Amino acid sequence: MTVQFQPGETVPEFTLPGSDGKEVSLSDFRGSKVVLFFYPKDMTPTCTQQTCDFRDDYSKFKQAGAVVIGISPDPLKSHSKFIEKYNLPFLLLADEEHKVCELYGVWKLKKMFGREYMGVERSTFAINEQGQLIKEWRKVRIKDHVKTVLGVVADGEVRP
Numbered sequence: 001m002t003v004q005f006q007p008g009e010t011v012p013e014f015t016l017p018g019s020d021g022k023e024v025s026l027s028d029f030r031g032s033k034v035v036l037f038f039y040p041k042d043m044t045p046t047c048t049q050q051t052c053d054f055r056d057d058y059s060k061f062k063q064a065g066a067v068v069i070g071i072s073p074d075p076l077k078s079h080s081k082f083i084e085k086y087n088l089p090f091l092l093l094a095d096e097e098h099k100v101c102e103l104y105g106v107w108k109l110k111k112m113f114g115r116e117y118m119g120v121e122r123s124t125f126a127i128n129e130q131g132q133l134i135k136e137w138r139k140v141r142i143k144d145h146v147k148t149v150l151g152v153v154a155d156g157e158v159r160p
Helices: 045-056 058-063 076-086 099-103 145-155
Strands: 015-017 023-025 033-038 066-072 091-094 107-112 115-120 123-127 133-137
Touching: 015 091, 033 045, 033 145, 045 058, 045 066, 045 076, 045 145, 058 066, 058 145, 076 091, 123 145, 133 145
Parallel strands: 033 066, 066 091
Antiparallel strands: 015 023, 033 123, 107 115, 123 133
């Protein structure tokens, strides 16, 4: 089943364990814009680049009134090492059962070197202060992605 959200649609609520040691719900951030990015695995080259790109522009996201949150199937212990190694200033959430990944339609059949497996399709969701989708990006390519997201979040308008 393919899950896709339309701009202006309220995105699904969820609660996951966070790298701050607390249960984190999307609704905790009502009143702020949220950039929710799903990535496959801590410490891998592409995921590290993506996460560090968000880190490097984090102050600009804050200026735009946005909170940045990363989600992967990795456990909190892995997230803690990732945060420490790369000095990440935002929350990482552990979706070990991939329930939120499924809810957002980013848990997909993937292929690498002729092998098929289930995993996270790199995706980003920009969400407004009311919990509605501003824009979604699926099958994300890293180059210039964070700058593109920042531009949309700074503008903040929901456009079909």
